[in-house]
Every structure is written in structure tokens, then in C-alpha cells.
Amino acid sequence: MKVRPQQLQAFLAVAETRHFTQAAENLGVTQPSLSKRIGSLESELGAAVLTRSRGRIELTDVGHTLLGHARRITAAHEAARADIDDVLAVRAGRLRLGATPSLCSWLIAPLLVRYRETHPGVTVALTEGGSVQLTERLAAGDLDLAFTIGDVAAETGLAVRPLLAEALVVASAADLPPLTDRDHLHLAQVREQPFVLPAHGYDLRHLTIATCEAAGFTPASAVDGGATDAVASLVAAGLGIALLPAMIAADAPGLRAAPIAPPGASRTIALAARADTPLTRAADAFAASLEAHLTDLHAWGRLPEGMRAL
Amino acid sequence: MKVRPQQLQAFLAVAETRHFTQAAENLGVTQPSLSKRIGSLESELGAAVLTRSRGRIELTDVGHTLLGHARRITAAHEAARADIDDVLAVRAGRLRLGATPSLCSWLIAPLLVRYRETHPGVTVALTEGGSVQLTERLAAGDLDLAFTIGDVAAETGLAVRPLLAEALVVASAADLPPLTDRDHLHLAQVREQPFVLPAHGYDLRHLTIATCEAAGFTPASAVDGGATDAVASLVAAGLGIALLPAMIAADAPGLRAAPIAPPGASRTIALAARADTPLTRAADAFAASLEAHLTDLHAWGRLPEGMRAL
DNA sequence: CACTTTGCATGCCGATAGGTTATGAAGGTG
DNA sequence: CACCTTCATAACCTATCGGCATGCAAAGTG
Incomplete structure (x- = not known):
């Protein structure tokens, strides 16, 4: 030897x-x-x-x-x-990407299209899951990058870069009378309404409770549990109201969405990676591609309703 | 790199x-x-x-x-x-061996048996041919070692090691009267006999002619041409006499062999290799095995009739 | 037959790579 | 907060490598 x-x-x-x-x-x-x-x-x-x-x-x-x-x-x-x-040269490699289900359709899909055009040799593995699960897998080294919701605790050794603030709206059944006749409402107006709360483990559950408590009340749960799209269905069925991301409320059928009066409420979409490990070339190129995509969206005014660049 | x-x-x-x-x-x-x-x-x-x-x-x-x-x-x-x-360690390798047909049976076969016992990993390729052809292939690098007959011209870049002197005998048909009633004869006694001469290219042809000329005459050919065993058959059929190696004359049927009076005549069996190229390990081991075999034969008095170690 | 040419080996020198010991920085631990 | 672990770095030494000049043996040449 x-x-x-x-x-x-x-x-x-x-x-x-x-x-x-x-x-x-x-x-x-x-x-x-x-x-x-x-x-x-x-x-x-x-x-x-x-x-x-x-x-x-x-x-x-x-x-x-x-x-x-x-x-x-x-x-x-x-x-x-x-x-x-x-x-x-990022002509080959592997990118293990994590994202919450709510982001996969409108954000991830066009991003991957763009990415594969410039780096066709990279094999992409996409994992869907909640923010907690994603950050755990990130820390364990099972993922290279993850799109997360909310301010992930930075103490776990993750580097988190906020990308977008997505407005929350008050969703109610479309076939019931509007909660307000104004073009937006104050949360205090719905403090007596029964809420449909997402199940434990969903970011949206904590965000809903935290937002309501910031407005001075604890939401009463009409139904407690269910995935995000289940929440939308239950609200559409008239079982209660819910705080939903603007993109989801706009897509779900049978829902009426009421913007929240300024300063409003929002959830933060962020990109997370391990802080102690340098990005792989494939991941770095993806992050660059993401930045470019967001910049393009912003420059052309193509950001979806209720979305704000950070 | x-x-x-x-x-x-x-x-x-x-x-x-x-x-x-x-x-x-x-x-x-x-x-x-x-x-x-x-x-x-x-x-x-x-x-x-x-x-x-x-x-x-x-x-x-x-x-x-x-x-x-x-x-x-x-x-x-x-x-x-x-x-x-x-x-x-000569546990592997290749040995490309050349030998004349007359040597393969009694000399080569037991040698290869002995060699394979000590070096079972070596693959042996045996080529039969005349001395001229063998030395050519040796010089061209197609063979590692070759058993040759006669004094091969050393000028071709070959190292030749004489091994054995094999006596020549005068062969005649067994059903004809003996050429002599003594236990050996002088070549001059058969100067008028017709000879069966091996074909051009056979070492034995030149050896026969040279031996006779050394005895003072040029052999008259009754039949000219044929391989060594053909010569034996023709002699047995009574078409003439011939000089044959003792081993061959003893094996061929229908032949009478008369030893030649001292100093007799003999052909030299030698081992040839390229002089400018070191032996492969397999070839070197074979040469060593050969030396040991000959030493054993000599020590035990098992050398065939008419064979003398050099 | 002396001379040249060819072709690989060798000796010497400067640069560099690789090894060891000693030391430093950073994070975990009692 | 002292201490340990662990990897990086510095300083130093030696072995090695590559280049130049040269040697040597064989083959070609006049």
C-alpha cells in the first residue's frame, strides 16, 4: 500500500x-x-x-x-x-428536501421545475411532514434542507432563514352569513365563536392559539383535531371557524375568508438547514435557485395574495 | 492523478x-x-x-x-x-514450454507431474515442434523454455544448457539378418547400405549426415523424407537402415538396434531460453525442478539405456 | 575499427511532501 | 472554573522526487 x-x-x-x-x-x-x-x-x-x-x-x-x-x-x-x-459542478448529487404539505403545491413544485432545468443530474428526494418532524430529520442528517413553518427553535443547531410571511385569515362557511360586513375584521369580534383547531403537532394549532391569546382570548374549540384540509372541510360544513393560511383558505371550496385587521397575523415560511454542516453543492444550488425564484416573484409582483417577502 | x-x-x-x-x-x-x-x-x-x-x-x-x-x-x-x-511465490503464473515430440513422453511427462505437485497454481502450455521452430518461437517470446535437440546456434540470443547425450544406434529391420554379429558395429561397415533419411527440417537428418561424414562417407538415401516415426516404419519394412536415437529405436516395433562402436554417436538434449530476458519465476522453478529430476535419475541409476547426463 | 548515436542508469542538488513533537483553540465535563 | 478531549497548526527533520549533468553499454556508421 x-x-x-x-x-x-x-x-x-x-x-x-x-x-x-x-x-x-x-x-x-x-x-x-x-x-x-x-x-x-x-x-x-x-x-x-x-x-x-x-x-x-x-x-x-x-x-x-x-x-x-x-x-x-x-x-x-x-x-x-x-x-x-x-x-x-452540481451535475450530479443528491438533494433531500423536506416541506410541509401546504407548501408543496404552489412553492415547491415550480421551484423543482426550475432547479431540474439547471441541474438535471441531481436526484431529488422530497419528504413531506410537519415542521417538528422535519427539523428532527434535519438534525439527524436525514435531510439537507427543509421548508418549515414558524420560528423553529434555533437552539437545535439549525440555521433558519425566513423566506415569506403568509397572512392568516379567518375562515368560515360560505353558506353562513359573513362574520363581518367590513373588508377585514378584528380578532376580538370572533372571541365568542367556536373554533375548529388542528390536531396536536400541527404548527397551525399553536399558531392559532397564540394568535388568539395575543388578541386577548383563548379560542373555544368546537372540534379539536384533524389535519389542515380536514379543518377546512369542517369549517365549510359550518362546525366552526378557523384561522387558516390565505393560500389554503383560497383553495378550499365552500369557505369564506376574512382578512384580519392590521397588524393582522401571519405564519413564517422559512428554509432550515443544519448549522454545523456546510451545505452540499446540490443544496447550495437549490438555495440559490430559491432565492432567485423569490426575487423573480417579488419583482414581477407575482407573489400570491397575502404573501410577503422577508 | x-x-x-x-x-x-x-x-x-x-x-x-x-x-x-x-x-x-x-x-x-x-x-x-x-x-x-x-x-x-x-x-x-x-x-x-x-x-x-x-x-x-x-x-x-x-x-x-x-x-x-x-x-x-x-x-x-x-x-x-x-x-x-x-x-x-510461484503459486500462480504461466509456463510456456516447448519440446520435440520425441521428448514429450519419457522426459516431459514425469517432469510436469513433478512440477505440478510443487506449483499447482501455474498453468502450463506445452508446444511440440522441431528444434528450429522452437528456437524461433523462443526468440520471438512465444515460449519461456524449450527442450531442443542438437547444438542450437547460440548466436540467436539464446542461452542453451546441455542436459543429456542420447546415443544413436543403427536401426535395421528385425526380420532381416543383423548387420553385424558383434554387440556393436563401426559406421564404416554400413557405408554401402541405403539409408532412410528424415525430411528436411528434422534435426535427425542433419545429425545422420554429419555423423556419417565424420565416419568418412555420405549416406546414400533409399528413401528421403518423413517424420521420425515414419523413418522407423520404413526401416522396419526393410527399405533401408537409419540412425535413430536409442529411446526411439527401442520403442518402435520391428526394429533391430545396433550400438555404434566407441566413440559412438549421440544427439544432445538441451534446455534453451532467451539469453537477454530473465526467466519468469515459473520457468525458473521448472528449470530447478528439471535439475532435481535429472539428478535423481542419475543418482538412482534410472537413466534410460543410451542416455548420459551432461 | 574508431567514432557517433541511442537509450537507460546514476550521482548530485534543490524543492517538496510526510512524519513527529509541541502547542493552540473549542467544546464538553466534574 | 479548572480540566479533559479532540482536531488543527507550527516548527522541525528526514525521505523522496524531479531535474540536470554524466556515465555506460550496445548498435549503427564511415
Whole structure:
């Protein structure tokens, strides 16, 4: 385990040309240098690999044995070089991305389209889950990047970059009378209304409670539990009202959305990564692609209703 | 093409243990040395392969890409080492042997049996042919060793080692009267007899003519041409007499063999190899085995009739 | 047959890589 | 807060490598 690539390279060059001087030229070194390379190779192997009978270079038995191995080894070196260069140029690699279900459709999908155009060699694995689960998997090293909701505790060793503030609206059933006749309402106006609360573990549950408490009351739960789209369905069925992200409320059928009076309420969409580990090239390129995408959206005024860049 | 095996070794050790100090111990070097190996590897690759966030060593994307290649390369190194060691110990290898047909049975066969017992890993390729053809193939590098008949011209760059002198006898048909009633005859006694001469290209033809001329006459040919066993058949049929090696005359049916009076005549069996190229280990071991075999034959008095060690 | 040419090996020197010891910085621990 | 662990860095030494000049042996040449 001391045979250097240059020694194998020298051996292969001589084995091919059967000529020291010529092989040295091909390698761009002087002939004595190449002689020494071969010499050191042979002393390390403990046997001659070439016969230098004047004017006739031949491989010894050991040389023949070495030849195939030397070819394989140098080929493996070159393959390694090529693969690494691909990774460095983000022509290859792996991106393990996490996102909450509510972000996958409108934000993630176009982002991935854009990303794959510029980096087609990267294989992308997308994991959906709640913010807590995502940050755990991030910290465990199962993910490279994750889109999270809310201000993730930075103490877990994560670097969190806020991206967007998405307005929360008060959702109610479309076939019931509006909660207000104004174009927005104060939360205090709905303090007596029964709420449909998302299940434990959903970011939106904590956000709803925290927002209401900031407005001076604790929301009464008509129904407690359910995923985000279940909450939307229950509200549409008239079982209660709920605070929902503007994008979700706009998409769900049978809902009426009432903006909250200034300063309003919002949830924060952020990009998280491990703080102690540098990003992979693929992840770094994705983050760059994301920045560019958001900048484009902002510049062209294409940010969805209720969305604000940070 | 500058990545040294030691660097890959260091990388693999750290990748396995996730621990510099421990990996350094496993490799039997100090920790700073291993750090420098990794450092130089990374600077040559142009990218980090490990993340050293205090107390947590991880592979980077480049590191993951390198890992498989590094394993393959080091495995290839070890395989090369093992193969070469096999060749050096003559546990593996190739032996390309040439011999004249007349030698294959009684000399070559037991030799190969003995050789394969001690060196079962060596693959032996046996080529039969005339001395001229064998020496040509030897000089061309198609053979490692060849058993030849007669004094092969040493000018062709061959090293020839005489092994045995095989007596020539005068062969005649068994159903004809003996050429002499003595237990041996002088060649001059058969100067008027018609000879069966082997074809051009056979060593025996030149040997016959030279031997007769040394006795003062040129043999008259009754039949001119044919392989050695054809000559034996023709002589047995009574078409003429011939000079034949003692071993062949003894084996062929229907022949009467008359020894030649002292100093007699003989052909030389020799072992030839290229002079400018060292023997392969397999060939060297075969030559040693041959010497031992001949020594044994001589010591035990088992040399065939008419055979004399040189 | 002397002379030149060819082709690889060798000796010497400067640069560099690799090793060891000692030391420093950073994070965890009693 | 002193101390330990762990990796990086510095200083130093040696081995090695590459280049230049040269040597030596064999083959070609006049």
C-alpha cells in the first residue's frame, strides 16, 4: 500500500510504448525521472516489472500481472475524479428536501421545475411532514434542507432563514352569513365563536392559539383535531371557524375568508438547514435557485395574495 | 492523478471510525499526520471530504462520492499485491514450454507431474515442434523454455544448457539378418547400405549426415523424407537402415538396434531460453525442478539405456 | 575499427511532501 | 472554573522526487 499513481502511470506508459525516453516525453517528465519512478516501483514490489535488454523493453511475469491491475487502478482514479467533478459542478448529487404539505403545491413544485432545468443530474428526494418532524430529520442528517413553518427553535443547531410571511385569515362557511360586513375584521369580534383547531403537532394549532391569546382570548374549540384540509372541510360544513393560511383558505371550496385587521397575523415560511454542516453543492444550488425564484416573484409582483417577502 | 493510496487509506479510516485520533491509532500514525493526509487530499480534490464540526465527523457530498471509489481503489491495490505475491511465490503464473515430440513422453511427462505437485497454481502450455521452430518461437517470446535437440546456434540470443547425450544406434529391420554379429558395429561397415533419411527440417537428418561424414562417407538415401516415426516404419519394412536415437529405436516395433562402436554417436538434449530476458519465476522453478529430476535419475541409476547426463 | 548515436542508469542538488513533537483553540465535563 | 478531549497548526527533520549533468553499454556508421 505504498504504490503511488505516478508509478503506475509510469509503468503503463513504458508498457505501452516499450520505450523509456518516449514514455517520459508522453508524460511530460524527463527520462531519469521516469527511470526512478519505475525503479522505486520495482523496489516496492520487490521484483522487476520490466526487462531492459538493450533496445528491447519487455514485461516480466510480475509486470504482466501488474499490468491489468494498474489499468484498473488508474481507471478507478479517473472515474473518481470525474464523479467528484460532477458533484462539484452540481451535475450530479443528491438533494433531500423536506416541506410541509401546504407548501408543496404552489412553492415547491415550480421551484423543482426550475432547479431540474439547471441541474438535471441531481436526484431529488422530497419528504413531506410537519415542521417538528422535519427539523428532527434535519438534525439527524436525514435531510439537507427543509421548508418549515414558524420560528423553529434555533437552539437545535439549525440555521433558519425566513423566506415569506403568509397572512392568516379567518375562515368560515360560505353558506353562513359573513362574520363581518367590513373588508377585514378584528380578532376580538370572533372571541365568542367556536373554533375548529388542528390536531396536536400541527404548527397551525399553536399558531392559532397564540394568535388568539395575543388578541386577548383563548379560542373555544368546537372540534379539536384533524389535519389542515380536514379543518377546512369542517369549517365549510359550518362546525366552526378557523384561522387558516390565505393560500389554503383560497383553495378550499365552500369557505369564506376574512382578512384580519392590521397588524393582522401571519405564519413564517422559512428554509432550515443544519448549522454545523456546510451545505452540499446540490443544496447550495437549490438555495440559490430559491432565492432567485423569490426575487423573480417579488419583482414581477407575482407573489400570491397575502404573501410577503422577508 | 496525484491522490496517493495513503490519503485514501486515511480517508477510509476516518470515514469508518468517524474519529481522527482513533483512526490515526488504527493506522499506526500520529493524529497530526493523519490530519495532514486528509488535508492534502482535500486540497488536491479541491473540496472538503469531511465535516469536522466539533465532536461530529461526517462525510460531505464529495466525501460520499469518494467513498466508494476509495474502497474500490484500495481493494484493487490489495488484489494487485496478492496477485504479485502469488507470482513471486510461484503459486500462480504461466509456463510456456516447448519440446520435440520425441521428448514429450519419457522426459516431459514425469517432469510436469513433478512440477505440478510443487506449483499447482501455474498453468502450463506445452508446444511440440522441431528444434528450429522452437528456437524461433523462443526468440520471438512465444515460449519461456524449450527442450531442443542438437547444438542450437547460440548466436540467436539464446542461452542453451546441455542436459543429456542420447546415443544413436543403427536401426535395421528385425526380420532381416543383423548387420553385424558383434554387440556393436563401426559406421564404416554400413557405408554401402541405403539409408532412410528424415525430411528436411528434422534435426535427425542433419545429425545422420554429419555423423556419417565424420565416419568418412555420405549416406546414400533409399528413401528421403518423413517424420521420425515414419523413418522407423520404413526401416522396419526393410527399405533401408537409419540412425535413430536409442529411446526411439527401442520403442518402435520391428526394429533391430545396433550400438555404434566407441566413440559412438549421440544427439544432445538441451534446455534453451532467451539469453537477454530473465526467466519468469515459473520457468525458473521448472528449470530447478528439471535439475532435481535429472539428478535423481542419475543418482538412482534410472537413466534410460543410451542416455548420459551432461 | 574508431567514432557517433541511442537509450537507460546514476550521482548530485534543490524543492517538496510526510512524519513527529509541541502547542493552540473549542467544546464538553466534574 | 479548572480540566479533559479532540482536531488543527507550527516548527522541525528526514525521505523522496524531479531535474540536470554524466556515465555506460550496445548498435549503427564511415
